[in-house]
Amino acid sequence: MTPQDVGVAVSEHGARALGGTGGIVYALEGGDTLRVVGSWGYDPGLGAQYGVLALAADLPAPEAARERRTVTLDLRDEIAARYPGLESFGSFCAVPMLAGPELLGAVAVTRADTRAFLPAERELLEALGRVAGHALERASLYSRLNRLQATTADLARALTPHEVAATAAAQGAEALGASSAWVALLDESRQSLELAHAAGHPEGTVQRFRSLPLTAELPLAEAARTSTPVWLEGADAIFGRYPRFAEVRPQAQSAALLPLVEGGAALGAIGLVFDTPRTFGPADRDYLLTLTRLCGQALGRAQVYQSEHDLALTLQQALLPDGLPRAEGLELAVRYLPTADGVAAGGDFYDALRLTGGRLGIAVGDVVGHGPQAAAAMGQLRSALRAYAIEGRSPARVLQLLSRYVEGVPGARGATLVYAVIDPAARELRYASAGHPPPLLLAPGEEPRFLEGARGVPLDRTLGHVYADATASLAENGTLILYSDGVIERRGEALDHGLARLADAADGALDVESLADRLLGTVAARRTDDVALLVARVHVPEVAPLRLWFAARPDQLAVVREAMRGWLESAGVDRGDGEMLVLAAGELCANAVEHAYPEGRDGAVEVAMARDPGGTVSLVVRDRGRWRPPAVDPGDRGRGLAIVRALMGGGGVKSDPCHVVLWARYRPAGLAPPPAAAPGPALVEIERGPEVTVVRVMGEVDEFTVAGVEAALEDLGAEPVVVDLSRVAFIGSTGVRMLFALAERVARLVVAAPLDAPFRRALEVAELGRVAQLVEAWD
Numbered sequence: 001m002t003p004q005d006v007g008v009a010v011s012e013h014g015a016r017a018l019g020g021t022g023g024i025v026y027a028l029e030g031g032d033t034l035r036v037v038g039s040w041g042y043d044p045g046l047g048a049q050y051g052v053l054a055l056a057a058d059l060p061a062p063e064a065a066r067e068r069r070t071v072t073l074d075l076r077d078e079i080a081a082r083y084p085g086l087e088s089f090g091s092f093c094a095v096p097m098l099a100g101p102e103l104l105g106a107v108a109v110t111r112a113d114t115r116a117f118l119p120a121e122r123e124l125l126e127a128l129g130r131v132a133g134h135a136l137e138r139a140s141l142y143s144r145l146n147r148l149q150a151t152t153a154d155l156a157r158a159l160t161p162h163e164v165a166a167t168a169a170a171q172g173a174e175a176l177g178a179s180s181a182w183v184a185l186l187d188e189s190r191q192s193l194e195l196a197h198a199a200g201h202p203e204g205t206v207q208r209f210r211s212l213p214l215t216a217e218l219p220l221a222e223a224a225r226t227s228t229p230v231w232l233e234g235a236d237a238i239f240g241r242y243p244r245f246a247e248v249r250p251q252a253q254s255a256a257l258l259p260l261v262e263g264g265a266a267l268g269a270i271g272l273v274f275d276t277p278r279t280f281g282p283a284d285r286d287y288l289l290t291l292t293r294l295c296g297q298a299l300g301r302a303q304v305y306q307s308e309h310d311l312a313l314t315l316q317q318a319l320l321p322d323g324l325p326r327a328e329g330l331e332l333a334v335r336y337l338p339t340a341d342g343v344a345a346g347g348d349f350y351d352a353l354r355l356t357g358g359r360l361g362i363a364v365g366d367v368v369g370h371g372p373q374a375a376a377a378m379g380q381l382r383s384a385l386r387a388y389a390i391e392g393r394s395p396a397r398v399l400q401l402l403s404r405y406v407e408g409v410p411g412a413r414g415a416t417l418v419y420a421v422i423d424p425a426a427r428e429l430r431y432a433s434a435g436h437p438p439p440l441l442l443a444p445g446e447e448p449r450f451l452e453g454a455r456g457v458p459l460d461r462t463l464g465h466v467y468a469d470a471t472a473s474l475a476e477n478g479t480l481i482l483y484s485d486g487v488i489e490r491r492g493e494a495l496d497h498g499l500a501r502l503a504d505a506a507d508g509a510l511d512v513e514s515l516a517d518r519l520l521g522t523v524a525a526r527r528t529d530d531v532a533l534l535v536a537r538v539h540v541p542e543v544a545p546l547r548l549w550f551a552a553r554p555d556q557l558a559v560v561r562e563a564m565r566g567w568l569e570s571a572g573v574d575r576g577d578g579e580m581l582v583l584a585a586g587e588l589c590a591n592a593v594e595h596a597y598p599e600g601r602d603g604a605v606e607v608a609m610a611r612d613p614g615g616t617v618s619l620v621v622r623d624r625g626r627w628r629p630p631a632v633d634p635g636d637r638g639r640g641l642a643i644v645r646a647l648m649g650g651g652g653v654k655s656d657p658c659h660v661v662l663w664a665r666y667r668p669a670g671l672a673p674p675p676a677a678a679p680g681p682a683l684v685e686i687e688r689g690p691e692v693t694v695v696r697v698m699g700e701v702d703e704f705t706v707a708g709v710e711a712a713l714e715d716l717g718a719e720p721v722v723v724d725l726s727r728v729a730f731i732g733s734t735g736v737r738m739l740f741a742l743a744e745r746v747a748r749l750v751v752a753a754p755l756d757a758p759f760r761r762a763l764e765v766a767e768l769g770r771v772a773q774l775v776e777a778w779d
Contacts, residue, residue, distance in 0.1 A: 003037045012038075014132075022040065025097070031278050032056070034052070060092055064095055071094045074090070090112050092110040094109075097136065107128060168197075180273045183198075192211055193212050205249075218242055220257050227261055238254070255271060258271075260296040262296045328424060329358075330537070331537045359424075362420050373411050374411055385402060399456065414460055420439065428472075429480060432469050434457065440481040440483075442506055477537065479535060481533070483532065484532040486523065489529060548607050550589075550604065551605075557703060561586055564581070565578060576674060579758045584666070585609070586732050617666050618665050643762045674754065679729040679730065693716060698727040701734070702735070713742060723751050726777060728759065736762060739763075
């Protein structure tokens with residue numbers, strides 16, 4: 001039964017027994033306030049108007065309680081004179097509500113008529129007040145016992161000193177209706193109090209008193225310093241003894257400040273401040289003393305737990321790698337989170353180590369148990385893993401050796417582990433698992449996939465298991481995720497749900513650091529296990545930019561193109577895109593050779609190529625000549641830059657009095673490789689038929705070789721001609737110019753150029769189709 005249950009029952013049954021039309025029960029709060037705990041027969045508006053009364057108020061119920069006597073009136077004129085506003089009542093009777101000598105409130109009954117309350121009726125109501133007082137005392141005690149039981153449960157769940165402080169402040173403030181609350185804890189030196197929790201204060205005040213010396217002239221410091229409660233009933237008691245308290249809460253009218261003690265030593269103090277005057281009766285004091293005793297015990301436990309947790313976490317962090325190795329073409333991100341439960345830290349780990357041949361070994365494991373012992377076992381297991389793996393053993397062999405090793409390490413048997421070796425150059429993953437959750441593989445444009453191969457039992461030689469390797473291909477920008485079971489497990493949930501949640505959160509478009517943070521966001525806040533996470537992404541290995549200089553002579557162009565082909569292959573650019581770049585670069589180099597320097601003057605041309613992390617290739621050709629703007633009517637010349645812009649999707653010229661810089665940028669598009677055609681000097685075969693002459697050109701046609709091709713074609717006259725370019729590896733704008741000239745001499749020109757050949761696009765951009773027929777092949 002609650003105080004409200006008592007109030008409702010007494011107000012109704014008391015009024016009915018005395019023939020009243022209304023009844024009301026007030027409970028005393030804080031020694032100076034009466035609050036309604038039950039009423040019957042009144043309009044709701046009246047209850048709102050008289051719901052809370054000061055004990056000093058000039059009204060029947062406060063007067064009866066204050067003077068501890070029965071107050072009764074049955075004349076309207078007298079009621080109007082003594083209690084203005086109550087003349088609508090015909091008569092009323094109010095009695096104090098007592099439990100022995102202790103005042104607990106008041107009970108009042110009203111009648112609509114002016115019938116006087118007879119002596120027997122007054123005695124009945126006085127007796128009811130005494131019975132109600134004892135019932136209210138028991139209900140209040142029962143209510144506070146329930147609150148203390150709930151507090152005990154909350155404190156049992158509080159794992160840190162700050163959680164204990166928040167519970168203590170909330171329970172104390174709610175039980176007594178405090179306006180604000182403070183909880184401060186002694187620091188390690190026991191010379192100052194550090195704020196652990198505050199409620200009901202402005203932020204500026206909280207910051208100003210976040211730390212205060214134990215010698216401060218403030219009641220909270222005194223309670224902690226002396227291990228003695230401080231009861232302050234009234235503003236004079238507060239500000240007379242502690243003038244500085246005006247900086248804390250100038251409107252305070254009363255306060256209770258109690259030490260938090262464990263084993264006879266103060267750990268801190270709690271302060272409850274009230275903005276209205278009140279006294280702290282025996283029940284209030286008993287409740288607060290019991291509350292602080294429970295909180296002191298919980299605080300002691302929490303500090304021990306926190307100390308052990310910090311020790312385990314410190315050991316765990318000391319045993320994890322200080323940094324991550326850098327591997328060409330690989331990007332790593334790691335995360336570790338301790339459990340939220342007490343001392344449960346220390347079992348999970350991650351590791352990464354550089355291996356020969358540009359490979360990288362990565363692992364995530366989980367030792368059974370938690371705390372310092374598990375952390376120590378983890379450290380030994382991780383050291384053994386590195387020793388076995390660094391020698392280049394396969395993942396399965398490493399696990400086999402570890403299953404023997406754990407026999408001699410207390411707490412290591414039954415550990416789970418996944419170990420993988422990534423070869424960025426081969427785009428291959430080799431892995432094995434000892435009872436660990438499956439790795440998650442992400443590939444651009446594909447659904448996330450768990451790698452279920454190479455499953456094995458936890459590390460334990462007695463199980464007699466033989467571990468095996470499995471392999472998987474890694475796409476460019478593919479991502480591998482290793483994780484401990486703390487990432488996917490939640491109490492009461494099937495493991496499949498956790499795996500699905502992880503897969504849904506795995507967004508391969510994010511950078512590895514952002515992806516790791518996103519995956520941690522799926523972990524339960526009240527986790528009961530620690531968490532280890534490793535994210536590895538395979539990139540195109542970084543390739544040093546190509547930079548070369550060559551003499552500005554036509555005979556050097558083939559050498560430059562061959563160097564470009566070699567660099568593009570090493571940069572991982574597919575052959576179709578690579579030949580497109582070679583064509584564009586050849587045009588820019590030929591432009592520099594032809595136009596940069598006056599005839600007879602030696603010069604050099606610089607070529608630079610680089611690939612950024614996103615795959616885009618930049619091309620720059622620089623010389624020391626002067627840029628000559630193209631003529632308004634270039635005739636059959638000036639197609640080179642137009643071709644480059646069309647092939648690359650952009651390009652341009654920058655010049656000053658000393659330099660000309662030609663540039664272009666190209667993002668590989670996965671073009672099909674061109675037909676096989678061997679680079680080399682241009683060769684020409686001519687086959688004359690009765691109806692058409694077929695000219696087959698092979699090799700590379702540039703500024704150096706074009707003269708030989710033109711010489712071979714001099715004898716062609718006004719007959720139909722087919723020029724077969726299917727075995728041409730390169731043809732620049734000078735070759736295109738040759739074809740335009742040939743089209744003017746012959747009766748009809750057909751040019752066979754494979755659709756996949758990069759120069760086919762150049763012929764289309766130059767609009768050769770206006771003077772010749774372009775076909776894919778000629779039989």
